[in-house]
Amino acid sequence: MQIGMVGLGKMGGNMAERLRRGGHEVVGYDRNPAISDVGSLRELVDRLQAPRTVWVMVPAGDPTRTTIERLGELLSAGDLVVDGGNSHYRDDQVHADRLGARGIGFVDVGVSGGVWGLREGYALMAGGAPEHIERLMPIFTTLKPPGEDGFVHAGKVGAGHFVKMVHNGIEYGMMQSLAEGWELLEASDLVTDVLATFRSWRSGTVIRSWLLELLVRALEEDPHLSELKGYAEDSGEGRWTVQAAVEHAVPLPAITAALYARFTSRQADSPAMKMIAALRNQFGGHPVASAEGQTGKGADSPGADVIPPAEAER
Known part of the structure; x- marks a missing residue:
C-alpha cells in the first residue's frame, strides 16, 4: 500500500x-x-x-x-x-x-x-x-x-x-507490583542477590513477562537504581481509565492505587518509583530524572x- x-x-x-x-x-x-x-x-x-x-x-x-x-x-x-x-x-x-x-x-x-x-x-x-x-x-x-x-x-x-486505555491502566498495576516487590527485596537483610532473584523468575513462574525482562535489564544497568530519582509521570491514560471506571461503576482498586502512587512520587523520592521510572525508560525511552534531580534526555522529550x-x- x-x-x-x-x-x-x-x-x-x-x-x-x-x-x-x-x-x-x-x-x-x-x-x-x-x-x-x-x-x-x-x-x-x-x-x-x-x-x-x-x-x-x-x-x-x-x-x-x-x-x-x-x-x-x-x-x-x-x-x-x-x-x-x-x-x-x-x-x-x-x-x-x-x-x-x-x-x-x-x-x-x-x-x-x-x-x-x-x-x-x-x-x-x-x-x-x-x-x-x-x-x-x-x-x-x-x-x-x-x-x-x-x-x-x-x-x-x-x-x-478505549482498549488501549485499559491496557495502559493494567500496565500501571503490573509495574507498581513489580516495583513494590523490588523495594521489599532491597529492604530485606535476608536476600543477598536481588538481581539474581528477578532473573530466576523469568522462567517457570506465573509472573514471567516482558516487564519482568525489562526490570532485569534495568537492574543490570544500575543494580540499586542509585542513578535515578523516584519520580514517574503518568501518561494520562491511567487517569482516563480510572475516570471511565467511575462512569461505569467498575471498581479498579489496583489500577487506581498505582495511579495515585505516581502522584505520590512527585512529593518525595520513593524507592518503588525509581523502578517505575526505570521500567518506563526501558520499554518506551521515557525521560528519567537523575538522583541529582536533572531530567535525562528521553523519547518523551519535546521532539x-x-x-x-x-x-x-x-
Whole structure:
C-alpha cells in the first residue's frame, strides 16, 4: 500500500521504517525538515494517490485535533484518516463525525510496543467500520508481530483507544507490583542477590513477562537504581481509565492505587518509583530524572513528532 505518515518521532518514525521494510510506500511528514519527506501537510496529500490513507502519530490533544482538522480540509471523499496516537476515545467520535460529513473515513488505533516495536512488532487495537479496517489490513499485518495475535478489531470508532486505555491502566498495576516487590527485596537483610532473584523468575513462574525482562535489564544497568530519582509521570491514560471506571461503576482498586502512587512520587523520592521510572525508560525511552534531580534526555522529550496547533502546516 501507499500511506502517508504524519509525525516521525520515536513511534511514527519506527513504524514508517517497519512499513517500508514490509514493501509499503510511505510518505512521511514531520515539522522537522531533516526527517520529513515533504514540506507540509498539503504536499503530503498531493503526493498520495486517491483514495488516500493518512496515519497520524502526534501527541494527543491539540496537536492531534489540529492535524486531523487540517487533513479534513485537504483530503477528499473516499480518503481515510487513522489516529494512532493516545487520544481520548471520546475525541474519536468527534473526529469521525466531522470527517464523515466530508465523506472521509476515520479509524482509531491504539498502538503498543514502544521503542522495541520496529524489531518486535506493534500490538494494534483498532476501532472503526469493518470496510475501513479491511482496507487497512495490509498495513496492520506488517506492523503487528508475526503470528495470529497482536491485532484486534475491538469494535466501532473509539473502541481502539478505549482498549488501549485499559491496557495502559493494567500496565500501571503490573509495574507498581513489580516495583513494590523490588523495594521489599532491597529492604530485606535476608536476600543477598536481588538481581539474581528477578532473573530466576523469568522462567517457570506465573509472573514471567516482558516487564519482568525489562526490570532485569534495568537492574543490570544500575543494580540499586542509585542513578535515578523516584519520580514517574503518568501518561494520562491511567487517569482516563480510572475516570471511565467511575462512569461505569467498575471498581479498579489496583489500577487506581498505582495511579495515585505516581502522584505520590512527585512529593518525595520513593524507592518503588525509581523502578517505575526505570521500567518506563526501558520499554518506551521515557525521560528519567537523575538522583541529582536533572531530567535525562528521553523519547518523551519535546521532539520531532510534536505538531503545535500554530505549526500544524509548518
